[in-house]
């Protein structure tokens with residue numbers, strides 16, 4: 001059996017349950033193969049760029065965790081500048097928020113080169129390498145340039161936009177060649193996969209070899225959609241735990257006279273938070289009876305506060321919540337409870353279960369795991385209703401949710417009203433179907449089906465001729 005090597009920007013210790021489903025699932029396959037997990041340590045050092053920083057190794061059971069620090073300058077260019085200031089907005093269709101400062105791309109390439117060089121020293125001949133997400137798109141090309149012949153796969157956790165949006169990135173062809181240096185490229189949804197195949201056909205005359213295989217840039221690769229899931233069993237046992245039950249009881253007591261709506265997100269402009277609050281305001285305006293029956297709890301965890309677009313969204317959200325509470329609040333009721341913080345993972349299922357409606361309304365999202373966690377946390381006898389943006393990758397699978405266009409304030413408000421009023425039998429039917437879907441395509445299925453295909457890929461035959 002080949003050893004699995006996972007590479008991601010940040011790594012998590014798979015033994016810690018707070019790590020969440022993805023770390024648990026990757027931890028499991030890494031455990032089974034005595035694998036290696038390589039990435040940034042999360043630490044910054046003051047050394048000048050180009051300093052040869054060491055790799056720190058640590059054992060987590062059979063798994064080796066190998067991490068590197070970043071210099072402050074590399075962090076600013078690779079992580080803040082290019083990954084989160086260029087790739088994140090453009091891949092979420094937000095050209096208006098991208099900062100194409102030419103310096104960032106050099107830092108991005110430099111860190112990918114350093115990672116490749118350090119990783120090469122750790123690789124064994126029949127390793128299988130699985131690279132995660134947009135921070136590391138050029139990694140395979142850099143590894144190939146150093147002579148790496150192992151099978152290398154890539155999974156993009158965020159969306160891939162249509163070719164004409166992607167092509168607005170200066171250096172988009174370099175990025176796409178980087179993506180095509182992998183043996184298997186995985187996307188969250190059919191829509192993302194279609195955007196990829198359109199790009200390689202339109203811009204690079206790719207030849208379709210059938211069954212997801214393509215000949216492009218003088219090499220053969222495979223591409224597919226592998227919608228990521230959650231660990232449903234792990235989440236169900238979390239739901240049955242003391243902390244979650246405690247949260248559930250407290251919420252039920254506190255909101256005994258009202259139905260709860262819940263939103264749980266990172267504070268990110270892709271999550272459609274202002275649009276969601278405007279839809280809730282519209283609900284209160286159009287259906288005055290909802291003022292006596294509904295409360296929205298919005299939890300937004302702090303995220304990337306060194307990127308300016310994130311402070312803008314924070315202020316917009318605070319002022320919207322203030323104006324809704326100011327206009328509709330009463331002495332004994334606030335329509336919106338907004339918290340700018342993280343909820344402990346062990347308590348989340350209790351909050352989800354106590355809520356009649358979940359509002360998962362991103363403007364764009366690769367998948368959105370909150371939607372799936374909400375389903376897994378429900379009481380099947382009295383389940384809540386999921387209001388889901390059609391622009392989340394999850395919408396391709398979760399057809400029995402109430403799908404909305406988050407830009408359509410009135411339409412979303414209407415869907416929230418329908419969700420609040422939905423009869424028990426319909427809630428049960430929808431929930432049953434949704435639960436079956438997330439059980440079938442859980443995170444283990446995601447890992448296994450991806451790695452099965454990557455394992456079948458042919459080892460690299462030709463290097464990377466275009467580098």
Ligand code: ADQ
Pocket residue numbers: 020157158228264265266299300301341342343344345348365366367368369370373
């Ligand atoms: P994210 O953009 O981070 O992930 P998401 O899929 O919703 O978004 O995952 C967030 C995780 O963090 C969930 O497990 C959720 O419970 C937790 N979380 C979010 N806000 C929280 C809060 N306030 N308190 C506590 N926990 C919170 C990226 C992509 C997604 C894709 C995932 C996985 O942007 O589209 O689904 O990767 O591939």
